Amino acid sequence: MKKFMVSGGGTGGHIFPALAIANELKATYPNCEIEFVGAQGRMEMERIPREGYTIHGLPIVGLNRQSMAANLKFPVKLIRSIAHCRKILKSFQPDVVIGTGGFASGPLLYVAQLMGIPTVIQEQNSYAGITNKRLGAKAKAICVAYEGMHQFFPKEKVHLTGNPVRPAILNSNTSAEESKREFGLDLNKPTLLVLGGSLGARRINEAIESLIDWAKEKDVQILWQCGKLYYEALETKLGNHPGVFLHAFISDMNKAYACADIILSRAGAGTISELAIIGKPTILIPSPNVAEDHQTKNALALVEKKAALLIRESEIDSRLEADLERLLQDEPRRKSLSEALLKLAIPDATQRIVKLIEPLIK
Template identity: 55%
Template sequence: MSNYKFILSGGGTGGHIYPAIAIANELKSRYPNAEFLFVGAKDKMEMEKVPQAGYKIKGLWISGLQRKLTFKNLMFPIKLINSMIEARKIVRTFKPDMAIGTGGFASGPLLKVASSEGVKCVIQEQNSYPGITNKLLAPKVEKVFVAYDDLDRFFPKDKIVKTGNPVRQDLLGVDDNKEAGLKLFDLDAHKKTLLVLGGSLGARRINQLIERELEFFKAHDIQVIWQCGRFYYEEYKHYESESVKVLAFLNEMDKAYGAADVIISRAGASSVSELCIVGKPVIFIPSPNVAEDHQTKNAKSVADKGGALLINEKDLDNEFQQGFKALITSKDRMEELGVNIKKLALPDATKHIVDEIEIILNKN
């Protein structure tokens, strides 16, 4: 049977959206006649990104719980009930053969309803510390696809399959893009290059750090590709120079990674998975403002295996210069970090996930 119907839900951030799109793309390559429908949260970025990838999407009126008492929290029960009703209508109309959740607000109601309607369900958990949605859904699904070890603390052991996180295939072999990357950004091949990644929106604390350390980088002959995010571009674009390239977005990530000798990054699950495949020395500066502090846990899981340096935001003033200088001046240390992080890479995650989905579909 090749005319399967797949319903996918994941959103709120790129870390939930892009894995869902990658899984859909792999399914589509195997089942060209299959039908796909995404379900997201009405006011979130998936409503734009999914159609750009060529898929239909329906939106639910849903959002997450805030950490403190707010009007949004008071509205949550109403939104949840509304979303459950809408999700049931969508599932009964579309009649999917399988529902796939990658985390985020909308995947909770959608997969809860789908499982109650007898639809086979799977979830993909990107982080080393699962979000509440996937923890609640786990008992209802066939399989839980994970990227880290020791998640049987949160999920039934017999349902866990370690696959890794789906990533862009153009990241395989970025070393071949060194010359092309330096040319694209008009950089000097004789200098070391620092790539700074703050996410598509940007990371205020990382931007403040880079602004403060520009003279330090200059003194050590370091050139910088600084992806500051669209929220901050106007604030920092005046630092553009021969050795500092300031960008709101990075459209050609493979070339940016190729040009880099050292990378500074947040520690969202998708970023960590990409950086493992890239295999360059990384300094993680995790965001402390995320649910369950999962970025710190993601970064620590790599740092504990000797694959990266971890500096918390609160320690940047005291530890950054010393840590960065010790790394950039030691060829052996840079090679060691690059080799160790590469060992953690799972480049075939998307194929592995879809292989498992096929096994479940063929159980009929």
């Protein structure tokens, strides 16, 4: 019986690809066994079991880049996690181990490589993190979503597969009219979709709040995922504001995308892969608070292809209103952005990854 072990977590950007790969492996090998490894206390420990998979939790934590004192326990937790990975791998004996990122991926892939178990890395970003760069030397295959990734990894191991995208996005046939009705939007007004991630983005929320009068003047409605950390305060402040449709979190993203005429978003790798499938004109505002500033690098990869606009967070107050207004008034520009973005889509990414895993099975 074929066995696979998958690790990916911390954020949806790591969990969704891990689940997509696991589900595709299950479809390809119906009798296979799949187990996950995650970090204790992180969202994968709840999300993965809901999908019907067993998950093992490691005591691993990430490095705190703001406080060195907070890292004092890191070496101990890393050593304990490595020891736990060895026990898990000896017990389960997987044919292949796949890592999609997150705190637990590093220890698991490291131990698997020491034990001679084939490993596959799925690097979502345009700039590889330190852990994946180190693990790449011994990985059997490295699946990437951007060109030029051989600068981080051995060239012969790098495969341009794209990032797995949720089936609900890939297979969506929802119409804009139907989706607007579901969200209570005006069918005839242009819609700005604002996405700051599941927790929200303070600076994006502040900027959108300051744009509400402008949006009313321009007859633009705002479908706004503000994040659960900010929802209550914004709802109290805005009340039932006409033209502003506030949500802590939008679960039916395929319907939200269908509503949008322009999208304002962070630049996480998973989100960018979804945006490429959707092909709507997009302004990216990367988070500056991520490792290696990888969101800015993700955004720049699209800007170089003329597939999106980029506003740095430090420029948001001076540029956002003007850039939005220009884009609203420039239909040819919106069309060219959409066409360029659609060219970057890789809808069969998950299948490509599984095909690379197949030759590694004993």
